[in-house]
Amino acid sequence: MAIDLSVELVAVRHGITAWNLERRYQGQQDIPLLFPDAEAGLLALRDTLAGEQFDAxxxxxxxxxxxxxxxxxxxxxxxxxxLEPRLRELDFGEYEGKVYDELKELPHYRAWIDSVGELQIPGGESSGQLRARLDAWLDDLAANARAGNHRKVLAVTHGGVIRELRRRFETIHFWDGVVAQAQGRRWQLIYQQDAQGKGEWQCSSSSAVPALESVTP
Structure with a gap:
């Protein structure tokens, strides 16, 4: 495969909401940010991104x-x-608005946890369905980057979306992909396309947003 383009993708999670603090499954419920609780994280994110120029x-x-x-x-x-509906959180279906204690005795919920999200949630999505819409978005990202000469892209999205992107680009375990509110990841991506026109994203580096402070021994 030939290298077609290189893109720096920065993906950040939204700030804190009331349902985050209550540990409720939000999914695709349109819950607003909670102030003043969200403000500190948002200001830190603003400082982190200050001076960066995104093409898209x-x-x-x-x-x-x-x-x-x-x-x-x-x-x-x-x-x-x-504004991209494909960057919405996983659809938690019947679990949305509920907390763990309300769900823990339900057989289908226990089975979903045991499957590491691969089972489809009643009335909602599976991790595979989330990955499918993210794959479609990433295909369009490549086309748009090529057409518009985009080399640096910001995505503002949800924790479950960033978890799946981390699983794809960093090959980590499901439970290791969590990022906090108003934080995210930065990936240097290379898009390679074969002679038949089939393309594939590969990651050459990844880092935390904001960058982790180095510790001097």
Whole structure:
């Protein structure tokens, strides 16, 4: 495969909501950010992204992500911004609005936990269905990057989405992919396309957003 393009992708999770604090499954419920609790994380994210110029920005269309993007002040003149339903959180179906103690005795919930998210949630999605819509989004990301000469892209999204992207690009275990609110990951990606036009993203490096502080021994 020949190297077709190189893109730096920064994916950040939305700020804190009331349901985050209550440990409720939010899924695709359109829950707003909680203030003043969310403010410290959002200001830290703003500082982290200050001075960075993104060629394109994609945001989940749910309001907690749109609010996070507004606080981040990452949209500069001329930046293409897309509201993207495919960047929504996993659809938790019947689990949305509930906490662990309300679900732990349900057989289908226990089976879902044991499957590491691979089973389809009643009325919702499976991890495979989430990956399928992310794959479609990543295909479009490649096409748009090529057409618009995008070399640096920001995605404002949800914890479950970043978990799946980490599993794809960092080959880590499901339970190791958690990122906190108003934090995320930075990946240097290479898109390779074969003679038949089939493309594939590969990751050459990854790091935390904000960057982890180095510890001097």
């Amino acid at each position: 920005i994609h945001s989940s269309d749910l309001q907690r992500c749109q609010q996070t993007l507004e606080w981040a002040q990452a949209v500069k003149p001329g930046t293409a911004v897309s």
